[in-house]
Amino acid sequence: MFSAMLGEAWHAMGANRLRTFLTMLGMVIGVGAVVLMMAIGQGAEASVKRSISAMGSHLFVVLSGPPRMGGARTATGNAPSLNVRDANAIVELYGVVGVAPVTMGKGQVVYASNNWNTDIIGTTAEYMDIRGWGLSAGYPFSTSDTRSATRVALLGKTVVQNLFGEEDDVDPIGKTIRINQRPFVVLGVLDSKGQTLDGRDQDDTIIVPLTTAQRKLFGNQLPGTVRQIMVQAESDNVMSMVEDALNSLLNQRHNIREGADSDFSVRNLTAIANSAAETARTMSLLLGAIASVSLLVGGIGIMNIMLVSVTERTREIGIRMAIGARERDILMQFLLEAIMISIVGCLIGIAIGVTGAVLVSVFTQAEVIVSSASVLIAFSVAASIGVFFGFYPARKAARLNPIEALRYQ
Amino acid sequence: MQQSVIEVNHLYKAYQTAAGDFPVLKDVNLQVLSGDYVAIMGPSGSGKSTFMNILGCLDMPTAGSYVLDGYAVATMAADQVAKVRNQTIGFVFQGFNLLARASLLDNVALPLVYAGVSKEARHARASLLLEKVGLSKHMHSHPNQISGGQQQRVAIARALVNQPRLILADEPTGNLDSTTSEEIMAIFDGLNQEGITIVLVTHETDIAEHAKRQVRFLDGRIVQDTGAVASTEIGHDHV
Numbered sequence: 001m002f003s004a005m006l007g008e009a010w011h012a013m014g015a016n017r018l019r020t021f022l023t024m025l026g027m028v029i030g031v032g033a034v035v036l037m038m039a040i041g042q043g044a045e046a047s048v049k050r051s052i053s054a055m056g057s058h059l060f061v062v063l064s065g066p067p068r069m070g071g072a073r074t075a076t077g078n079a080p081s082l083n084v085r086d087a088n089a090i091v092e093l094y095g096v097v098g099v100a101p102v103t104m105g106k107g108q109v110v111y112a113s114n115n116w117n118t119d120i121i122g123t124t125a126e127y128m129d130i131r132g133w134g135l136s137a138g139y140p141f142s143t144s145d146t147r148s149a150t151r152v153a154l155l156g157k158t159v160v161q162n163l164f165g166e167e168d169d170v171d172p173i174g175k176t177i178r179i180n181q182r183p184f185v186v187l188g189v190l191d192s193k194g195q196t197l198d199g200r201d202q203d204d205t206i207i208v209p210l211t212t213a214q215r216k217l218f219g220n221q222l223p224g225t226v227r228q229i230m231v232q233a234e235s236d237n238v239m240s241m242v243e244d245a246l247n248s249l250l251n252q253r254h255n256i257r258e259g260a261d262s263d264f265s266v267r268n269l270t271a272i273a274n275s276a277a278e279t280a281r282t283m284s285l286l287l288g289a290i291a292s293v294s295l296l297v298g299g300i301g302i303m304n305i306m307l308v309s310v311t312e313r314t315r316e317i318g319i320r321m322a323i324g325a326r327e328r329d330i331l332m333q334f335l336l337e338a339i340m341i342s343i344v345g346c347l348i349g350i351a352i353g354v355t356g357a358v359l360v361s362v363f364t365q366a367e368v369i370v371s372s373a374s375v376l377i378a379f380s381v382a383a384s385i386g387v388f389f390g391f392y393p394a395r396k397a398a399r400l401n402p403i404e405a406l407r408y409q
Numbered sequence: 410m411q412q413s414v415i416e417v418n419h420l421y422k423a424y425q426t427a428a429g430d431f432p433v434l435k436d437v438n439l440q441v442l443s444g445d446y447v448a449i450m451g452p453s454g455s456g457k458s459t460f461m462n463i464l465g466c467l468d469m470p471t472a473g474s475y476v477l478d479g480y481a482v483a484t485m486a487a488d489q490v491a492k493v494r495n496q497t498i499g500f501v502f503q504g505f506n507l508l509a510r511a512s513l514l515d516n517v518a519l520p521l522v523y524a525g526v527s528k529e530a531r532h533a534r535a536s537l538l539l540e541k542v543g544l545s546k547h548m549h550s551h552p553n554q555i556s557g558g559q560q561q562r563v564a565i566a567r568a569l570v571n572q573p574r575l576i577l578a579d580e581p582t583g584n585l586d587s588t589t590s591e592e593i594m595a596i597f598d599g600l601n602q603e604g605i606t607i608v609l610v611t612h613e614t615d616i617a618e619h620a621k622r623q624v625r626f627l628d629g630r631i632v633q634d635t636g637a638v639a640s641t642e643i644g645h646d647h648v
Contacts, residue, residue: 004522004531015510319506322467323567324495324523326488403468406506 005329009336012309013344020341023305026298027345027385028352031378033291035353038374040360041284043367048280052273054193054202056131058233059269062090062246064226080225081263084210086253087229093245095238100127101210101226105218109163109206110178116162119205120179122213123230130232138173138188141209149211153177153184156203157192179206180217236270243268292381298345299385306338306393317397318405331398338390339383346382350375412479414575414606415441415464420473422459433459434470435629443574445636446601447608448617451626458579460626461610465500465577466490478574495523499568501609503580505560507552507567513539514548517566524571538566542596558589565596569605576600578609582616594619 013020064081087101100123107120121127124146128134141152155163155172163177164170172186193202208217210226233242246266256262310317317330354375357368422434433456441447451457462468463475466482475482478497482490494500507516518535526534539545542562544555552560561581568576578597582590590613598619601607609620617623622636 004528011510315506316508319508320519320523321491322465322494322500322502322506323520324491324571326491326523328488329491329523403462406467406502 005333005336006340008333009340012337013340019305023301024341024345024348026294026301027342027382028298028349030291030295030298031346031349031382032352032356033294034288034378034381035350035370035374036356036360037287037291038284038377039353039357039368039370040366041280041287042369042371042374043361045277045280045284046369047367048273048277050194051196052270052277053132055196055269055273056133056232057270058236058239059130060231060233060239060243060246061267061269062086062229062231062250063265063267064228065263065265080227081254082226082229082250083224084226085224086250087226089249089253090229090231090246093242093249095234095242095245096231097234098126098130098230098232100124100130100230102127102228102230103210103213103218103226105213107179107206107217108181109159110181111163111172111175114163114165116159118156118159118162120213120217121205121207122210122217123207124210127207127230130230133193134191135188136191137171138186141187146209146211149209149215151182151184151212151216152187152209153179154188154190154207155186156190156205156207158201158204159206160189179208182216184208239268239270295378295381295385299342299389302338302341302386303389303393305341306334306390307396309337310334310393310397313397314400314405314408317400318402318408321400321402322406327398330400331394334394334397335387335390338394339386342382342386342390343379346379349382350378353378412443413440413476414443414445414478415439415608416474416476417464418474418476420460420463420475421471422456422463422468423471433629434463437473437629437631439624439631439634441606441608443606444601444604445606445608446597446619446621447624447636448620448622449608449610449624449626450612450614450617452612455626456629457610457626461577461579461608464608465498466494467500491523495520496571497573497575499565499571499573499576501561501564501568501576501578501581503583505552505557505564505584507560507563509552512549512551513544513555513563516552516563517570520567520571534570535566538570539563541569542566556589557585558592561585561589561593562596565593565600569600574606576605576607576609578607580610580612582611582613590616 062082082101084101087099090096091099103122105120106117109116109118125141125143128140135154136157138154140154141150145152160172164172164175172189175186176183177186178184190203190205190207196202214224231242231246233239243266247262250264251262254263320330354370357370360366361368417437417439420434420437421432423430423432425431437460449457449460459468463470466477469483477493480493482493485493508519511519514532514535517538518531521531521534536545536548539548542565544559544562544566547555547559552563555563576597581597582593585593594616597607597609607620611617622634624631624635625633
């Protein structure tokens with residue numbers, strides 16, 4: 001009996017193809033939009049999350065400056081107000097698990113006939129741990145390299161590609177390159193980290209020992225000064241405590257009176273990244289919510305057409321009742337029709353949404369993720385919309401008085 | 410003693426209109442025995458169609474009792490009434506009332522769907538009945554591809570498909586020419602000979618003459634009954 005009803009519902013759908021198609025279109029667009037939007041939203045979320053884990057977790061960066069020079073303020077990081085001794089003092093703070101003083105600049109790098117201009121980061125061996133940055137080949141430099149200012153370097157992937165060519169036929173490890181005309185031995189190649197949230201290429205970098213950078217690359221600013229200090233806290237829970245401790249320690253060390261401007265600033269990188277992730281999640285939710293509205297509109301479209309259909313087929317309902325259809329048979333018939341329209345519409349919508357997501361990823365290079373959960377959600381929502389919006393018209397049909405239905409012209 | 414298929418006592422039916430209640434049936438009493446062949450006649454507005462709808466369980470009386478095949482219809486639940494329409498009664502309408510979208514086979518088989526019969530059995534039984542009314546060649550045609558007379562035969566086949574005890578026909582020849590009418594009436598005559606009780610409404614005397622018994626309605630009452638069953642002849646033991 002059920003299969004007979006399914007057949008009839010299928011038949012009824014085919015009876016007025018244009019109308020069925022238009023009704024379905026609401027569902028198709030709604031489901032397609034939900035699937036596509038969720039794919040884009042989840043893709044954005046995933047790429048933000050990856051950027052965050054690439055940056056390292058529970059991170060602060062202490063920047064030097066801003067100094068006051070005759071009333072004009074220069075950008076943070078320009079005045080050498082932080083030094084290695086500050087870094088050594090920060091290590092002693094409770095809740096701090098890693099500290100890496102960093103100085104940086106630009107350098108012209110040469111190998112054979114290739115040359116490249118890139119960012120040079122001078123830091124200690126701990127930097128790699130704090131950033132959670134590994135090597136894809138070779139070895140990191142050690143504390144003794146930092147102490148004796150040896151001329152060794154770790155190259156980012158982009159730098160390797162530009163100096164040694166795209167092909168892997170030259171192994172950069174052990175080769176001597178020139179940075180600002182000074183020879184450096186390549187110790188290792190850094191793992192690829194991809195782009196930062198703002199699109200900067202993190203692989204376009206060379207890491208050298210801090211002392212080497214200070215003494216042999218960037219000349220002498222003030223001995224021992226650094227541009228910034230990376231600080232890693234033990235966990236999320238101690239982040240605010242560590243931030244306060246950093247401020248008071250450095251204020252004290254730099255003899256800053258209470259109420260006066262600091263000559264450094266502490267930034268919570270994790271908080272910034274988390275807010276970016278939060279933004280991505282909110283976007284994703286918002287997109288989903290907007291798309292759901294079109295599902296709702298699609299459902300109302302189905303209800304509308306089912307009401308028209310019940311009115312049009314009043315006589316048919318009367319005939320069916322006269323030959324023995326029960327109320328629930330009529331209810332089922334119209335409910336099945338509504339559900340079938342929404343499910344077929346939903347399947348087409350999923351196909352279109354997935355295709356759309358693939359096209360978006362091909363044409364914009366943006367990451368999209370079509371999760372089975374989003375497809376399942378769209379499907380079940382569509383099916384329940386079919387039941388919900390199909391029920392009222394179906395019940396209206398089932399409650400018809402047979403004699404009035406038969407008389408209907 | 411013959412069993413009575415229809416037993417109607419003191420039946421009233423009034424429609425509610427803005428101007429107040431409008432009585433259509435006033436104290437109708439009728440007994441139809443199994444195997445009877447009754448023609449109900451009367452002018453338009455005499456209440457015969459309303460009476461027919463009540464007999465067919467499509468409409469409910471305002472007052473009075475209707476016992477069909479031993480069961481009081483008023484006490485039945487909606488699903489039971491549906492079952493009665495499906496299995497005890499076969500209804501034939503003036504306007505045929507076939508489903509335009511379905512094939513003749515599916516039209517005839519439709520009551521079996523509601524009886525919960527399997528697809529194979531449905532088709533077997535429906536094609537048998539289409540053969541009986543002489544339309545097996547048109548099994549897969551649609552109602553709009555055949556003549557009115559043929560459509561009425563399909564409707565009769567549909568009415569018969571669940572082997573009902575009672576056929577109710579409301580002006581079955583009203584939309585047909587006289588030759589076709591005779592063909593249709595011949596089918597009813599044959600069915601009655603097979604033992605099926607038939608009640609039909611008509612306003613044509615020559616059609617009514619096919620029946621064994623003529624009942625005439627006027628202004629909501631039975632004014633003439635050629636074969637009234639004396640109440641003493643009716644046993645009530647089966648109720």
